[in-house]
Every structure is written in structure tokens, then in C-alpha cells.
Amino acid sequence: MSDARDVILSRVRTSLGWDGGTAPRSIRKMLAARTASPPIAVRPAIPRKDPCDSFTANLEAVAGKVVRVPGLAAVPGALIRHLDQYGLPYRLVASRDPILADIPWPGEITLRHGRAADTDRVGITGAFAAVAETGSLVLCSGEHTPTTLNFLPEDHIVVLDADRIVPYIEDVWGRIKAAFPTWPRTVNFITGPSKTGDIEQTMQLGAHGPRRLTVILVMSR
Known part of the structure; x- marks a missing residue:
């Protein structure tokens, strides 16, 4: 495989007239400059001027839910109302995102940090970013943000700082490049809960991941 690859690339270089390969x-x-500052492609207009409004509308259009709260102190109340609405336990598996560490958690909420197991019903995480254009959440894997939290629990709750919403998907890559000395192993774009229409053309939620995706949007920290 390696020899064949080398032969093919050598022929390409020769055809380009690159002496010595x-x-x-x-x-x-030129390539280094283009990589450092890639050209901006044509982007569609976003109908709503407020990124929070666009993000909310696009996420809710695909069966996601957004709950706005004025600050971190209001997050536990919004979370408890969600858990009570669906009869969910107050025991959650959580990432170690900084935004979660800053929340004043009440005693009745129990957080277990680490990877999710198939017995965990509710997972709570932060998000690296969100995209107004598509209503997508962007989650990067790491030591304190295991990817299992995003997909194993039936309920995925994301606490999102409004300042992390960017207009377009392309904007995410620049933020990742600035934030990480080396690229995360996994970058997940999540748009709504898991769903499929394969069974009798009837939409089913939770087929391959969370049945519910709820974003608690913190408007000010």
C-alpha cells in the first residue's frame, strides 16, 4: 500500500515538474498562506439578526428544545423543571466543562463526572460552540469531555453560553484552531435529537442516540 502510494505521488510530482519530488x-x-487564512466562501443570509434567535429557531425545527435563562444561577431551576416534566432522576452523568463548574448546584442534584454508561439516563455537558445557521451544537472530545456523554444517555442536556454561538459553520474551525494547540480527536456537530424514518416511514426519536436534546441557553454570565 505504501509503495503504491509513493509511486502515485511521485508521478504527480513529476507531471508538475517538481524536481526532486x-x-x-x-x-x-502559497499553500501555507492559504491554510493560515483560507478564503471565505459564499454564505447564505441568516434571516434573524440575533444569533440566539436563529440558533433557537433552527434547533427547534428539528425537535430540539431551547430554554433561555438569565444567568448561571437559574440553570438548576430550569434543569429540575425538565427532569420533573419527563420523570427523570436527579442523578446525572456530567462532563467537566468550566461552565458546569461555575453553576451553584443544589443538594438534590447529583453529578457523576466521567464517561457515560448504558445505565445513565441523563447526561449534561457544555458545548465548545453552536452554529446559528444550522442550529447545531459543536462538542470536542477530550479528557474531561468524553464523547459517550453526547450519545449514550436518553436525555442530553447542554448548558450553553450565548457568546459561544457563531453565525456560520466555517466560523467554528477558526475557534477550534485558536483554542487547541493540537486538534481534538473528535469534533461532533449535533443538530437535534437522534431520529430515523426508516421504520415504516414514521419518524422515531432516540434510534441511535438521545431521545431528547435540550439546550439551557445562558444569556449572561
């Missing part, structure tokens, strides 16, 4: 310095410089 190495791109000329001018080409390498």
Missing part, C-alpha cells in the same frame, strides 16, 4: 518554495509558501 519536492514542491518549489513558492508553492509551499
Whole structure:
């Protein structure tokens, strides 16, 4: 496999006239500049000026739910109302996102930090970013943000700082590049709860992941 790859790439370089199999310095410089500052593609207009409004409308259009709260102190109340509405336990598996650490959790809420197990019914995380254009959440894997939290529990609750909403998908990559010295192993774009229409063309939620996706949107910290 490696030999075949080397042969193919060598032929490509030869056809480009690159002596010695190495791109000329001018080409390498051009590629480095393009990678550092990629051109901006044509982007669709976002009908709502407020990114929070666009994000909310697009997420709720795909069966997600957004609950706005004025600050972190209001997060536990919003969470408890959600848990009570669906008869869910007050025991949650959680990431170690900084936004969760800043919340004044009441005694009746129990958080277990770490990877989710198939017995965990509710998972709560932060999010690296969110996209107004599509209503998507962006979650990056890491030591304190295991990917299992996003997919194993039946209920996924995300506490999101409103300042983390960006207009377009392309904006996410620049933020990741600035925030991480090395790229995360996994970057998940999550748009709504898991769903499928494969069974008799009837939409079913929770087929391959959470049945419910709820975002508690913190408007001010």
C-alpha cells in the first residue's frame, strides 16, 4: 500500500515538474498562506439578526428544545423543571466543562463526572460552540469531555453560553484552531435529537442516540 502510494505521488510530482519530488518554495509558501487564512466562501443570509434567535429557531425545527435563562444561577431551576416534566432522576452523568463548574448546584442534584454508561439516563455537558445557521451544537472530545456523554444517555442536556454561538459553520474551525494547540480527536456537530424514518416511514426519536436534546441557553454570565 505504501509503495503504491509513493509511486502515485511521485508521478504527480513529476507531471508538475517538481524536481526532486519536492514542491518549489513558492508553492509551499502559497499553500501555507492559504491554510493560515483560507478564503471565505459564499454564505447564505441568516434571516434573524440575533444569533440566539436563529440558533433557537433552527434547533427547534428539528425537535430540539431551547430554554433561555438569565444567568448561571437559574440553570438548576430550569434543569429540575425538565427532569420533573419527563420523570427523570436527579442523578446525572456530567462532563467537566468550566461552565458546569461555575453553576451553584443544589443538594438534590447529583453529578457523576466521567464517561457515560448504558445505565445513565441523563447526561449534561457544555458545548465548545453552536452554529446559528444550522442550529447545531459543536462538542470536542477530550479528557474531561468524553464523547459517550453526547450519545449514550436518553436525555442530553447542554448548558450553553450565548457568546459561544457563531453565525456560520466555517466560523467554528477558526475557534477550534485558536483554542487547541493540537486538534481534538473528535469534533461532533449535533443538530437535534437522534431520529430515523426508516421504520415504516414514521419518524422515531432516540434510534441511535438521545431521545431528547435540550439546550439551557445562558444569556449572561
